[in-house]
Amino acid sequence: MVQQEVLDKAFAALADATRRDILTRLGEGPATISQLAEPAGITLTGMKKHVQVLEDAGLVVSEKVGRARQCRLGTERLDDAMAWIGFYQRLWERRLDGLDAYFTLRKGTQK
Known part of the structure; x- marks a missing residue:
């Protein structure tokens, strides 16, 4: 059986609708923090926090590409x-x- 802490982080991350939307969007391909924040209508700082929760759970991987942070799914x-x-x-x-x-x-038997 998998470690409980791993599952706790994954399910806690998935409990938020914005984070589920992020995963859905990243299912279409990589995106920057800005590209994720715009349709969600939240600030870059807010989106960074959501992405950090997903990263901590191992659901998203991000890397610095130039001046932007590129995010992709972590399966x-x-x-x-x-x-x-x-x-x-x-x-x-x-x-x-x-x-x-x-x-x-x-x-x-009742017939």
């Missing part, structure tokens, strides 16, 4: 979150399949 942490979600998805699917089998069996 590693999303893989950890997806593995965690997948584990619980399979667990619940097995439980629901068992419940379905139980009701199907009961329905067949």
Whole structure:
């Protein structure tokens, strides 16, 4: 199982709509802080803070390119979150399949 701290950071970062929007935008390709801030209607400082949270969670990687900071997706942490979600998805699917089998069996014996 993945480390809890890694998941905590990833899910905390994903809890904010602005940060989810940033990830969606970066899914289209790299962007500068300015390019991310403009459509969001927030200041460069505000956007830098959002990007920093995403970087701390390993969801975004940024680097200085000339005078701008270029951001792109960092897939590693999303893989950890997806593995965690997948584990619980399979667990619940097995439980629901068992419940379905139980009701199907009961329905067949009540006729």
